[in-house]
Amino acid sequence: MVTLYRPGDGPWYRLPTGWKTALLLVVVLAVCLLPPTWWAAGVMAAVCVACYAVPGIGLRELGRQAWAARWIVVVTLAGQLIFLDPEHAVANAARVTTAITLAGLLTLTTPATELLDTVERAMQPLARLGLDPQRAALTLSVTLSTLPVLARLARDVREAQLARGGGRSLRHFAMPYLVMVLKHADELGDALAVRGVR
Amino acid sequence: MSGVELENVTVRLGDTDVLRDVTLSLRARTVAVVGENGSGKSTLARLLSGLAVAREGTVRVLGLDPARQVAELRRRVAVVFSNPDAQIVMPTVAEDVAFSLRTEKLSRQERTERVTAALGRFGLADLADRSSHDLSGGQKQLLALCGAFVRNPDLVVADEPTAYLDAPNARRVADHLLEDAAHRMVLVTHDLALARRCDVAVLVQDGAVTRVGAPDDVLAAYEASIRW
Ligand SMILES: Nc1ncnc2c1ncn2[C@@H]1O[C@H](COP(=O)(O)OP(=O)(O)OP(=O)(O)O)[C@@H](O)[C@H]1O
Ligand SMILES: [Mg+2]
Numbered sequence: 039m040v041t042l043y044r045p046g047d048g049p050w051y052r053l054p055t056g057w058k059t060a061l062l063l064v065v066v067l068a069v070c071l072l073p074p075t076w077w078a079a080g081v082m083a084a085v086c087v088a089c090y091a092v093p094g095i096g097l098r099e100l101g102r103q104a105w106a107a108r109w110i111v112v113v114t115l116a117g118q119l120i121f122l123d124p125e126h127a128v129a130n131a132a133r134v135t136t137a138i139t140l141a142g143l144l145t146l147t148t149p150a151t152e153l154l155d156t157v158e159r160a161m162q163p164l165a166r167l168g169l170d171p172q173r174a175a176l177t178l179s180v181t182l183s184t185l186p187v188l189a190r191l192a193r194d195v196r197e198a199q200l201a202r203g204g205g206r207s208l209r210h211f212a213m214p215y216l217v218m219v220l221k222h223a224d225e226l227g228d229a230l231a232v233r234g235v236r
Numbered sequence: 237m238s239g240v241e242l243e244n245v246t247v248r249l250g251d252t253d254v255l256r257d258v259t260l261s262l263r264a265r266t267v268a269v270v271g272e273n274g275s276g277k278s279t280l281a282r283l284l285s286g287l288a289v290a291r292e293g294t295v296r297v298l299g300l301d302p303a304r305q306v307a308e309l310r311r312r313v314a315v316v317f318s319n320p321d322a323q324i325v326m327p328t329v330a331e332d333v334a335f336s337l338r339t340e341k342l343s344r345q346e347r348t349e350r351v352t353a354a355l356g357r358f359g360l361a362d363l364a365d366r367s368s369h370d371l372s373g374g375q376k377q378l379l380a381l382c383g384a385f386v387r388n389p390d391l392v393v394a395d396e397p398t399a400y401l402d403a404p405n406a407r408r409v410a411d412h413l414l415e416d417a418a419h420r421m422v423l424v425t426h427d428l429a430l431a432r433r434c435d436v437a438v439l440v441q442d443g444a445v446t447r448v449g450a451p452d453d454v455l456a457a458y459e460a461s462i463r464w
Contacts, residue, residue: 043328045365150327151334183327186369190321225322232285232315233325233383234339236306 043149048094050147055156062144065089066137074129082132086139095143103142104135111135154179176235184226191218239263239391239420240284245293247279254279256443258293266414266421268431268451270458271440277424280440281395284422285315298390311339314384314419318396320376321369329371329379330355330364336383354386358412374405381412391420398427406430428455 050058069085072078090100104111114134118127145153154175161171195215204210240262247255255276269277282288283295286302286309295302300309317323326332333351342350355361358378363371368379377397384392394413398406410430413421423434431437437454439447441461447454 043365149331151331179327180325183325183369186367187321190369222322225317225319226325228282228287228315229317229323230325231287232310232313233336234310 044146046094046147048147049092050143051094055148055152056159058148059144059156059160062140066140069136070133072129072133074126076125076128079129079132082129082136086136089140089143095146099146100139103139103146106142107135107138110138150179150182180226180230184222187222188219191215191222194218239298240267240422241294241296242283243294245283245290245295247276247283247288248291249279249288253291254443255283258445260438260445260448262422262436262438262448264435265417266434266436267423268434268437269422269424269440270426270428270431270437270455272462275440276443277440278395281315281393281422281424284391284393285313286310287315311387312390314387314389314392316377316380316384316392316394316397318399320373320380320400323380323383324368324376327367327369328364329360329366329368332368332379333383333386336386340387350386354382357385358382359408374401374408377401377405377409378412381409385412385416385419389419391422393422395424396426397423398425398430431455 053061065085069082072081086100087097089095091097111131111134115127115131118130122130148156157178158171158175161169161174165171192215195211195218198214199207199210240260242258242260245255245258245260246253258280269280271277279288283290284297284302286297286306289303297309298312300312302309324332326335330351333354334347337347337350352361352364355364358381360375360378360382363375368376371379377400381397392413397413398409401409406427410427410433413423414430414433421434423430425431432451432455434451436448437451438445439454439458447457
């Protein structure tokens with residue numbers, strides 16, 4: 039679900055990372071403050087389209103992002119439909135979708151290193167509270183780049199389970215998966231240490 | 237120039253001595269470490285990398301004590317492991333290489349230049365902006381090497397760096413490791429042809445170093461010791 043930087047050109051690429059982050063944050067915030075109505079959902083969709091329909095990005099990419107977020111959207115929508123009327127539910131799901139796709143716009147047009155630098159700078163004031171911005175930013179990025187590995191490990195364990203004639207039992211999945219994840223964490227810790235992280 | 241000096245070194249993991257009373261003086265540029273599974277090779281590599289500590293004895297790597305001079309050791313010694321996946325820490329190829337330069341005070345431009353040059357050397361220039369986790373196993377291992385070499389280390393410690401690779405990729409990785417004369421090399425390997433290409437070989441058996449010398453002699457002793 040986490041999209042990665044895709045090199046390109048266009049207004050979103052040229053905007054300095056700090057401003058871009060702030061701008062998208064404001065838009066997402068504004069969208070969240072709209073009342074939960076049909077027309078608000080329409081406005082949110084229009085905002086997404088407007089943000090993506092610029093040179094260098096395109097509506098096809100919006101489709102891809104929305105598709106990648108489909109399960110979150112479905113779960114949100116289904117959950118809300120149980121308790122709320124359709125108008126509320128759709129508007130809330132639209133909020134979530136907008137937030138995800140606009141966040142995707144940021145990661146899509148900004149190299150991770152620059153995003154990290156920005157996070158680091160934004161957290162600088164917290165340094166006085168004893169927080170280490172560099173460490174925090176690093177943790178964030180390692181977490182992001184580890185997600186694909188965790189997904190692949192899950193697939194490996196599942197396939198090994200099926201290959202040995204096991205069914206889809208959670209119990210037989212959880213143990214080996216946990217062991218593999220811990221082993222990976224251990225190895226990753228070593229790799230970080232030897233590359234100068236303390 | 238000093239290489240690796242071990243004097244009566246014992247390393248204990250859990251409640252067993254995984255390395256016992258090892259004394260070793262290595263001055264050759266490239267050193268192969270061979271031995272059976274579980275004999276203690278990785279532990280030796282971890283000891284030289286500062287990831288395992290000696291319980292007894294003295295360890296000197298490039299004249300440094302890994303237990304006390306970790307920061308300096310990290311600057312001068314690069315380490316490559318066998319699992320390509322567990323060595324990648326950043327989302328894209330170029331960023332992963334740049335990560336190794338994090339602790340060096342470089343301008344953005346200097347950093348980019350160093351990264352670009354390193355990627356070119358390892359044939360990864362075209363993949364610079366690709367997602368690092370989408371690379372093939374061989375490409376990932378080349379990326380791991382690239383991340384190690386971009387810092388211009390004086391010593392590279394590699395623990396079975398070709399274990400997960402097919403023959404052409406293993407060959408490519410081995411060539412990078414052995415042919416660049418700018419650094420020293422300690423190479424743990426089960427690939428005896430690769431071990432033969434080193435200047436000196438070390439045989440580890442059951443936690444002890446039993447032979448040190450010309451690869452041909454050491455490997456002959458190793459093969460003779462294996463009883464079928
Ligand atoms: N964390 C640990 N705790 C206890 N014992 C360990 C630990 N790690 C390794 N060992 C034991 O230490 C011994 C040496 O392990 P080591 O990984 O150094 O062997 P190796 O020569 O690298 O083997 P291989 O060729 O299989 O990689 C083995 O018997 C192993 O079981
Ligand atoms: Mg080993």
